[in-house]
Amino acid sequence: MSRKHIFLNNAATTKIRKTIAKKIYKLEKYYLNTRTGKASKIDKITHLYIHKVTQILKCHRKEIIWTSGATEANNMVIKGLLKNHEKVVTTDTEHDSILKTLKIHKVNTLLLKTHTPYTLITQFKKIIQNHKIKLASICYVNNETGIINNIKKIAHICHKENIILHIDATQAFGKLTINIANTPADLITISSHKIYGPKGIGLLYIKSSLIPQITPLITGGQQQSIRAGTLPQQTIIGACAAITAIHKNLKRTTSKITKLNTFLLNKLKQTFKTNFGYISGNKVPHITCMWIKNLNSTLLIKKLKTITIANKAACNYTSTYSHKIKTITKFNKYRKLSFRVSIGKNNSYCEIAYLIKKLKEIYTTSINPLFQEKQ
Template identity: 35%
Template sequence: MKKLIYLDYASTTPVDKRVLKKMNDYFTINGIFGNPSSYSNIFGIKAKNAVEKARSDIANIIGSKEEEIIFTASATESINLAIKGIITNYSNNYDQKNIITSISEHKAVLETCNYMKKLGIKIIYLKNSNIGSIDLNILEKKITNNTILISIMHINNEIGTINNIKYIGNICKQKNIIFHVDATQSIGKYKLNLKKINIDLLSFSAHKFYGPKGIGVLYIRNNKKKFKISPLIHGGGQEKGIRSGTLAVHQIIGMAKALNISVNEIDKEKKRIKKLKKQLWDGIKNINGIYINGDFKNSSPYIINIGIKDIFNKILMMEMKNIAISSSSACISNTHTSHVLKSLGLTEKLIQSSIRFSFGRFTTKKEIYFTIKYLHFIVKKIRKNI
């Protein structure tokens, strides 16, 4: 098989040519390349105006105010800033406070919580069902007077499970608890209006919706009486003093353009992707010993995680080297076993038989057809040699 097929969109997406074209105007002496913090010259002023226009565009798309958008270098930084930035304000009595999260969160959340645990903060981890959903009744029962933050992702990056963040947001509002959402896998794919849902902090990055790598956002609800964020990076005081550092104008412009394109095409694209996911599953579900990790129907159409009994995933991926798939999240694929699949109750052997397909803007029916045929061929080949 000579054709290269990319089915790892949950890991990262290629930059859309329309985005790249827009970004190209912000690099050279003939473009808007200035430092947006340099107000003393026209180059800096133009750069500043471009940044603020992009900030306004992003805010309008997600239903926030311009001043609630803080630019960072990644979703991981945004998550760290959200959790650490909140908890730092309780440094005098860490041992009396707790954070609630789930065991299937992205490593950026789990490792940040582990760090806070070392400082004395109690971390309450919610278990999930064998399809990846958390019990909202148990969530409510775990809340105490010492709970200051709940961090739950919108869509799981490995199995596509969708959490009911609107319901959780209402709980947090009733209990006066700060609510953080990792929306990395949903922004640009799902419509989200922050005017209609109670979220205090929201993290995402551009490279998941065909924008450049190296640029993320932390949305911070403008409610100074409820909480404040302490900075992690100190310096020139950019981004209202919350995130210092010279702003990457070209990446910010690219992010705004990419998000605008994604949202304008969101309904049509989701419908198309849903058909591709069904096409793949219908074509491979008759493979002996195959199973789905998670829930096919009540999950993101952009992700499907499957396992094939007695087929080692690393061997499978090696044989399918021209088709880009993954065994787990990019952040753990080369280090440890998937904590998400483990949370479903899978044995180590079943986890090591699991792979993730994720679809995107440039995935075609023909590519899915090739993938189905090739997967059947490779599974037969591997089993023949066992």
């Protein structure tokens, strides 16, 4: 009998909630809307669901721009706000939709180095002494390590120095409480498929005073002429339902995932002792980057077969291993060994226990045949 597939790569994507998938399917029959010349039920439902999201984010409806996902939202920030040779501050471990976009866009990029003796805050303060910065774009939670950046301190500096602050909250929303009141950013990126919603939809919160400054990527008229195209109302409703559900269950889900992650790390420490290591610190429990001595992560992923983990971000197609772990000098020697386990709301103790069992088997058969005898 084949074993059920175990998915432990929830930082890459998540399984859409069944209730949301059914809701989207049922709403497909409402294909007419105000723009087609006739108001229909779908307009009222869409308005209701977006209103729920504005209450959660504590913002106005006009400050939400719907996009095809976080990548488009991040591109909109960089290309829509920055003109040639203007200066932007970001970190060296951002998502490729930030770093690669900045690389091809003709702007001056100043990088904050992670995992150095100097904190991001110290580096940021030093940079603003010598440069006039227009934008700071910082991820709230790193997608490969789970490390939480100190957004409140960064926001304080930005507001004091009149710097526009963009937060990529793709990995943070649904793991931390995020709204305009406690996350004082000018722009915030959120993705639906990271929070058990449909793919192909995301949003960019834009502070109302900044809206006139955005140059649209796609022109045509809709969404205050910032992002044109017929709105996919059923998918927007699905995204709104995902935001509402994850916000409602945040404490319960986080508690469950924290316990699963603690169980995983404790068992791996007991099993592999000093041969096991992981990146710790101020982080979310949902994402952990780890390694086992001498066990190549590419080999590991192939041998796990019925278990999905990752050794790099889903967007990284050009290299075999994580460029972010390479960037983090302190952990560079573990780059070819490191793998990411990202736990979601659907995972269980049995699945974590089975992963540990398979890791032990692979290590024993592939790396150290005497390992079993030493236990």
